Amino acid sequence: MLTLDALAGLSQADVVVHDALVDRRVLALAGPQARLEFAGKRGGRPSAEQDDISNRLIELARAGKRVLRLKGGDPCVFGRGGEEALALKAAGVPFRIIPGVTAGLAGLTAAAIPATLRGINRAIILAAGYGADQDGVDWGALARTGQPIVLYMAMRNLAKIADELMRGGLPPTTPAAIVVSATMVDERIVLSTLDRVAADAQAHQLGAPSIIVIGNIVSVRERLIDAVHMAESEAAR
Ligand SMILES: C[S@@+](CC[C@H](N)C(=O)[O-])C[C@H]1O[C@@H](n2cnc3c(N)ncnc32)[C@H](O)[C@@H]1O
Numbered sequence: 001m002l003t004l005d006a007l008a009g010l011s012q013a014d015v016v017v018h019d020a021l022v023d024r025r026v027l028a029l030a031g032p033q034a035r036l037e038f039a040g041k042r043g044g045r046p047s048a049e050q051d052d053i054s055n056r057l058i059e060l061a062r063a064g065k066r067v068l069r070l071k072g073g074d075p076c077v078f079g080r081g082g083e084e085a086l087a088l089k090a091a092g093v094p095f096r097i098i099p100g101v102t103a104g105l106a107g108l109t110a111a112a113i114p115a116t117l118r119g120i121n122r123a124i125i126l127a128a129g130y131g132a133d134q135d136g137v138d139w140g141a142l143a144r145t146g147q148p149i150v151l152y153m154a155m156r157n158l159a160k161i162a163d164e165l166m167r168g169g170l171p172p173t174t175p176a177a178i179v180v181s182a183t184m185v186d187e188r189i190v191l192s193t194l195d196r197v198a199a200d201a202q203a204h205q206l207g208a209p210s211i212i213v214i215g216n217i218v219s220v221r222e223r224l225i226d227a228v229h230m231a232e233s234e235a236a237r
Pocket residue numbers: 021071072073074075076077078079101102103104107151152153154179180181182183184208209210211
């Protein structure tokens with residue numbers, strides 16, 4: 001899912017400062033001159049503080065390096081790309097922001113779940129599920145839109161979010177899917193319903209990185225999947 005613009009950045013960079021969600025096959029595309037620096041922030045692992053990462057980017061740029069800050073998906077979708085760009089701007093460091101393909105959309109398409117389909121939805125909601133116990137997302141209000149909801153970083157709070165969506169009026173039978181490691185070699189897709197999705201995630205021992213999609217678009221997958229399988233087995237021949 002790498003964009004060609006990011007690929008050009010990889011081949012030109014002196015230093016690639018990357019996070020944990022970047023596939024090692026992508027890192028292997030860096031030019032021979034490039035030094036790889038890990039600056040990941042991921043639950044359970046030693047994580048660099050956000051200010052440290054921004055300061056490191058500024059330090060490298062001021063040392064005359066051409067720096068690529070490489071993240072999974074799109075840098076500005078729950079990726080702190082905006083925050084880092086603001087820090088560079090404040091420091092007077094020139095930069096460009098390269099778009100990526102966000103997991104919440106690529107992950108759906110890869111799982112044969114169309115993000116939009118005429119007659120089913122005319123909007124799609126991308127929401128972060130971390131901190132759902134303290135933050136101000138009004139899950140009931142999102143439920144009342146009737147539009148599909150794609151959750152990032154939501155595994156820990158999934159039971160609570162699902163409850164609030166049902167209290168907000170979404171039927172317990174609303175189709176749901178969990179897409180783990182979307183577009184990667186260990187991709188997994190588990191189909192469920194809103195009332196069971198948290199229990200199913202636990203039963204299948206699903207972890208990060210995962211997106212969860214809740215809404216009637218999920219059931220379109222059943223109508224597509226035979227054709228997808230057929231094309232995959234033909235491609236493998
Ligand atoms: C810090 S956010 C970064 C999102 C990223 N900037 C993007 O646009 O996809 C990390 C979360 O994105 C989702 N995610 C990222 N890559 C994923 C993948 N390959 N498969 C499923 N979910 C993914 C997961 O919810 C993960 O916890």
